[in-house]
Amino acid sequence: MKKNIQSISLFLLITLGLTSCFDVPDEFVAPVWDVDLNVPVSVKKYTLADIIKDDPNFIVEYNDPASLGRITYLHEEELTSTHIDEILKIDEFEADAAHRIEEIKIGEIEPISINAGVEEVFPGLSSGSTQIIPSAQVPFNSNFGLNTAFENATFSNGELLFKVKNNLPVGIELRGFQIINAIDGSVLFSRSSNSSDWIIIAPNDSASVPFSLNNKTVTNNLRFESQIFTPGSENQPVVLPEYSAIEITMEVQEGFAISSAVAVLPVQNKVISENSIAVQSGSQPSQFQRTVLGSGSFDILIDNYFDLDLTLELTIDNLFKADGSIFSSSVTLTPNESGRMISEPDLAGWVLDNNGVASEYISYKLGITIHNSETPRAISVEDSVAIHFSFGKMTLESFIGRVSPSDIEIAPDTFNLNLGNPDEILTFDEIILENPNIILEVISPTTFEIMLNGTISISNGIESNELALNNILIQPAGVTGVELKDFGLEELMNSFSEKFPKNFSFSGTATLNPNYLTGSISGKDSITSNLDFVLPLNAGISGGIITDTVKNNLTDNLHGIEDLNYAVVKLELTNEIPLSLACVGTFNDINGATQLNLPPRPIMPGNKDTIFVDPPRVDYKGNTITAGYRxxxxxLFGDEVKKFLESPIMTFQVRFVTPPNGTNLPVIFNIKDELNFKISAKASYRVDIN
Incomplete structure (x- = not known):
């Protein structure tokens, strides 16, 4: 991974202590000579363990023999929980239903009749006499007796039998007739005066004709109008009975049906209706087997469009109150009463239980009893009891069944990767990580599957990039680990060219129950997730620089010796870090001003401007076989020695020598990798005994 990791300053205090001792005479006398002093300096060892010893995010592998001592950065970031209760709800829904009577009951319909005596039909004739009856055709009009079963009734189907009984000793013919509603003059039934429509009745005989009542409205006051013909007795005297008459009867046959009526009505047959209301619609609605409600309400508005008192009994078969009883209610409504309300303002603790069957319906049963009337009332099969169901939003404490696939938005969760403060220790031009991994752990308490689609955004403050996570199936009731190395993490992290990425954010969408399966869930459930960073310190590094400051204790150790005229400062470097090193140094006074350079500059013939240290020879596990050494x-001469003694601080800069950016390969960094500094000095002291 390319990365221009910011400077990390390592401050190592390498105490240079003189370990040699010598005695200075109290007096010196001629002659004068030079004495060489070898002054060893304490050795300082610097390991990679010194970088990470105070950072709990770095671990050292001690258990796996194959990676013993390797350094790995571990960090766990807990993301904000996503609460499921946002979707565990039933939105408001409404339903309307109209319940009608299928059959109208009225009182018994008695036959109605006209008894027309011979004197009324044929003037001049009289009952109980012997007479010659002449041929005659006379008009005859008369009202039937009143029907007491209804004032009017409209029949949807049925049959009326029209019957004529002739007890005269001569035959008669009905040559056209009509039956009229006397109230409005409307014609119910008729036969024309055509001979084909005549009704011929022999002496002392009867005849009947059926008429359809389909869609006929019949009043209780009917009139008969006709032309009655008799051929007479052919000039022969005949005996007329004591009561000679023509009897006309109409009778409604059994099996009729009335669509409307005005009548004194008996109690109607009870209307029983079973129906259901869809809680959700769509191709994949939520189907519950059992769900406990956390909140909710409903109103049931009832309008009575019957002109009669009625009692309504309502039972919702799969809705149980908090006490375990099935919800039911009974109300009595007056004729044409509207706006009657059944309300339940708080459904907390109520249960929708469908007896183990997954269904999106609330089932109810309705019983309507229409009471009798003492006065004539209108009734029609179009009359109804209208019911409007209105359920408010319901939250669910728990749900067993098949929940509708629902998207849960995962809000962006931003955090910084805490790598300590590397800018004070080490800087890079390029770094390539090998096999870095970030594990997204998603913990799902529900037994439903969850489909995760998300984005991990990564930034180093200058550049940004994204890693798409598509269609990741989170298994029910457990922990699902998603290793981002399988989604191109290594390539993405190695795409940064200037700074190591520290800023991360995660966002996306979780689809609950994407495959529309049966399961269970609680309103208290939430989806929790963590990001576990596992970054083995297997890296290819370009342009890395370690800066070290060392205290020069030579001034203290040589205090009082003022005639030093020559010195050689020797720096020994032993390298076990798996990179070539390039070192430069300066000797600085108390104000930080450079007094001397190491190597010396300007460059003299035969000198180089940099001290190069070879990398160690390592085995395939990264263990050092032979350290690099330089x-x-x-x-130093004359004034240079003085400058050296006046420089209490030595600053060393160690740079990693690697191939050009993009060509360096990862190497293994181990906890025991060392960089050893050993500094010693040899000084020449002039002894003057004069």
Whole structure:
């Protein structure tokens, strides 16, 4: 991974202590000579363990023999929980239903009749006499007796039998007739005066004709109008009975049906209706087997469009109150009463239980009893009891069944990757990580599957990039680990060219129950997730620089010796870090001003401007076989020795020597990798005994 990791300053205090001792005479006398002093300096060892010893995010592998001692950065970031109760709800829904009577009951319909005596039909004739009856055709009009079963009734189907009984000793013919509603003059039935429509009745005989009542409205006051013909007795005297008459009767046959009526009505047959209301619609609605409600309400508005008192009994078969009883209610409504309300303002603790069957319906049963009337009332099969169901939003404490696939938005969750403060220790031009991994752990308490689609955004403050996570199936009731290395993490992290990425954010969408299966869920459930960073310190590094400051204790150790005229400062470097090193140094006064350079500059013939240390020879596990080694000497004369003694601080800069950016391969960094500094000095002291 390319990365221009910011400077990390390592401050190592390498105490240079003189370990040699010598005695200075109280007096010196001629002659004068030079004495060489070898002054060893304490050795300082610097390991990679010193970088990470105070950072709990770095671990050292001690258990796996194959990676013993390797350094790995581990960090766990807990993301904000996503609460499921946002979708565990039933939105408001409404339903309307109209319940009608299928059959109208009225009182018994008695036959109605006209008894027309011979004197009324044929003037001049009289009952109980012997007479010659002449041929005659006379008009005859008369009202039937009143029907007491209804004032009017409209029949949807049925049959009326029209019957004529002739007890005269001569035959008669009905040559056209009609039956009229006397109230409005409308014609119910008729036969024309055509001979084909005549009704011929022999002496002392009867005849009947059926008429359809389909869609006929019949009043209780009917009139008969006709032409009655008799051929007479052919000039022969005949005996007329004591009561000679023509009897006309109409009778409604059994099996009729009335669509409307005005009548004194008996109690109607009870209307029983079973129906259901869809809680959700769509191709994949939520289907519950059992769900406990956390909140909710409903109103049931009832309008009575019957002109009669009625009692309504309502039972919702799969809705149970908090006490375990099935919800039911009974109300009595007056004729044409509207706006009657059944309300339940708080459904907390109520249960929708469908007896183990997944269904999106609330089932109810309705019983309507229409009471009798003492006065004539209108009734029609179009009359109804209208019911409007209105359920408010319901939250669910728990749900067993098949929940509708629902998207849960995962709000962006931003955090910084805490790598300590590397800018004070080490800087890079390029770094390539090998096999980095971030594990997204998603913990799902529900037994439903969850389909995760999300984005991990990564930034180093200058550049940004994204990693898409598509169609990741989170298994029910457990932990699902998603290794981002399988989604191109290594390539993405190695795409940064200037700074190591520290800023991360995660967002996306979780689809609950994407495959529309049966399961269970609680309103208290939430989806929790973590990001586990596992970054083995297997890296290819370009342009890395370690800066080290060392205290120069030579001034203290040589205090009082003022005639030093020559010195050689020797720097020994032993390298176990798996990279070539390039070192430069300066000797600085108390104000930080450079007094001397190591190697010396300007560059003299035969000198180089950089001290190069070879990398160690390592085995395939990254273990050092032979360390890289280099000695560098700085020769000082006269005033240079004085400058050296006036420089209490030595600053060393160690740079990683690697191929050009993009070509360096990862190497293994181990906890025991060392960089050893050893500094010593040899000084020449002039002894003057005069």
């Amino acid at each position: 000695i560098q000497e700085l020769e």
